[in-house]
Amino acid sequence: MAYPFVAMTDASASLPVRVPLHTRPMGIWQSFRAAQRNVLELIPEVATRVPILSGRTGKRWHMLMDPEGLRQVLRDRVEDYPKSVVTKLILEPAIGDSLFVAEGAQWHWQRRTAAPVFSHRNVAALGPVMTAAAERSVARLAKSGGVADLFEEMVTATFEVIADVTFSDGSGFDRASVHQAIEQYIGATAKVSLLDILGAPTWVPRPNRLMTGSAMRQTKRLADRAIEARKAEGAKAPPDLLDLLMAGADPESGRRMTTAELRDNLLTFIVAGHETTALTLSWALYLCAFDPAVQETARAEAQAMLGDRTATVGDLPALPLARRIVDEALRMYPPAAFLSRTAMTADTLCGREVRPGDTVILPIYALHRHRLLWEDPDAFRPDRFADPKAVPRFQYLPFGDGPRVCIGASFALQEAVIILATLLARFRFAPVPGKEPKPVMILTLRPQGGVWLKAERV
Numbered sequence: 001m002a003y004p005f006v007a008m009t010d011a012s013a014s015l016p017v018r019v020p021l022h023t024r025p026m027g028i029w030q031s032f033r034a035a036q037r038n039v040l041e042l043i044p045e046v047a048t049r050v051p052i053l054s055g056r057t058g059k060r061w062h063m064l065m066d067p068e069g070l071r072q073v074l075r076d077r078v079e080d081y082p083k084s085v086v087t088k089l090i091l092e093p094a095i096g097d098s099l100f101v102a103e104g105a106q107w108h109w110q111r112r113t114a115a116p117v118f119s120h121r122n123v124a125a126l127g128p129v130m131t132a133a134a135e136r137s138v139a140r141l142a143k144s145g146g147v148a149d150l151f152e153e154m155v156t157a158t159f160e161v162i163a164d165v166t167f168s169d170g171s172g173f174d175r176a177s178v179h180q181a182i183e184q185y186i187g188a189t190a191k192v193s194l195l196d197i198l199g200a201p202t203w204v205p206r207p208n209r210l211m212t213g214s215a216m217r218q219t220k221r222l223a224d225r226a227i228e229a230r231k232a233e234g235a236k237a238p239p240d241l242l243d244l245l246m247a248g249a250d251p252e253s254g255r256r257m258t259t260a261e262l263r264d265n266l267l268t269f270i271v272a273g274h275e276t277t278a279l280t281l282s283w284a285l286y287l288c289a290f291d292p293a294v295q296e297t298a299r300a301e302a303q304a305m306l307g308d309r310t311a312t313v314g315d316l317p318a319l320p321l322a323r324r325i326v327d328e329a330l331r332m333y334p335p336a337a338f339l340s341r342t343a344m345t346a347d348t349l350c351g352r353e354v355r356p357g358d359t360v361i362l363p364i365y366a367l368h369r370h371r372l373l374w375e376d377p378d379a380f381r382p383d384r385f386a387d388p389k390a391v392p393r394f395q396y397l398p399f400g401d402g403p404r405v406c407i408g409a410s411f412a413l414q415e416a417v418i419i420l421a422t423l424l425a426r427f428r429f430a431p432v433p434g435k436e437p438k439p440v441m442i443l444t445l446r447p448q449g450g451v452w453l454k455a456e457r458v
């Protein structure tokens with residue numbers, strides 16, 4: 001393929017924070033130490049300059065940054081590249097063989113059943129839940145005394161949204177304990193997942209992978225009880241994700257989800273949906289604080305449309321800059337910073353031999369900062385997305401692509417723009433000196449230390 005850009009200078013002193021990618025080859029022990037610090041540091045700097053990198057750390061692996069190759073793995077030959085075993089090992093204890101981890105027929109019927117749940121109409125109908133969460137976030141920030149950890153605040157706001165659209169009536173569903181169980185689980189399980197993916201031998205010590213078992217079991221029990229209660233009560237108006245999924249059936253076989261299948265998929269929506277959206281929002285706010293000029297323009301756009309109102313779904317077409325800021329935050333800090341697959345058959349990727357059993361890593365972080373694909377990749381420039389069609393499809397993959405593309409992408413984007421525009425219209429955000437967030441990969445790409453910002457009422 002043609003690469004339009006040559007390497008750009010890194011000289012600019014004031015760039016938003018980034019992950020220090022390593023520049024020298026690492027042995028297993030060094031890899032392990034790097035993975036303990038930050039899994040993303042296992043991605044070498046050269047991955048932002050070449051289309052593919054291959055190696056062997058216990059087993060053969062390839063890191064693929066070439067859009068054509070990515071299309072092959074994610075779309076054209078998707079059957080030959082199922083999700084890696086490690087992905088399943090990490091996620092299965094929490095979310096069972098649900099949509100996110102299932103393969104083959106077990107995935108197909110669940111995807112067919114869940115797809116209509118996330119139709120444009122259904123997602124738009126959930127807009128008021130997002131508007132209400134944005135409103136409550138404004139109230140909390142107004143009380144915060146001017147300085148707040150926006151990551152924590154966004155985790156609260158997005159958890160409210162996902163809890164309200166899954167188990168909205170609360171029937172015995174203790175949100176605080178569910179939230180805590182999921183947070184603990186994410187924190188405890190996936191610290192070295194890229195190292196696992198690269199195939200480090202099993203004698204390499206791992207952080208405690210023991211699932212915070214009882215908390216998660218308790219969560220599943222609560223969810224089952226809430227589902228049974230809803231079955232007895234009937235659907236609400238407007239229907240939430242539980243109602244929609246419960247009413248759904250596989251259009252091919254007519255099969256419906258059991259309570260356990262409903263529960264695993266709803267917990268999947270919670271795990272996959274809330275922290276990722278919170279990250280998008282907190283990185284977007286960090287970037288706005290980093291670039292006051294962009295922030296002012298976005299505020300003018302939001303205030304012109306909203307006045308004193310909180311944003312709603314109907315406002316979205318009038319908030320194009322807020323949307324571009326979200327797109328650019330997803331480019332610079334993709335919450336799912338790498339995906340991984342296992343090759344099932346012999347293949348060739350970018351001229352490289354791929355053997356059955358090889359691990360294919362899709363380092364989205366490196367793809368999104370690739371020197372040959374993006375102009376000034378480390379700079380914050382929301383206008384790259386002024387014409388979304390101008391960005392080649394497999395060069396920008398915050399939600400993956402192909403049949404396994406994120407089912408909640410439009411839900412997440414709608415929520416992020418509603419909350420971001422509302423906050424920008426009401427507050428001016430500025431960095432707190434000495435409190436820069438550090439991007440660290442723990443299952444998702446998180447800001448270590450939080451995103452501390454001054455939030456001043458406007």
Ligand code: HEM
Pocket residue numbers: 083099100101111268269270272273274276277280334335336339340397398399400401403404405406407408409411412413
């Ligand atoms: C900004 C927020 C989000 C990001 C960045 C994100 C990212 C992703 C990515 C990259 C994948 C593909 C993984 C792979 O191919 O290995 C994925 C899949 C998935 N996401 Fe999201 N996601 C977000 C929000 C959501 C939300 C809000 C929901 C649900 C309410 C959700 C539910 C799912 C599910 C169920 C899958 C598996 C789909 C399948 O395999 O058929 N995600 N997500």
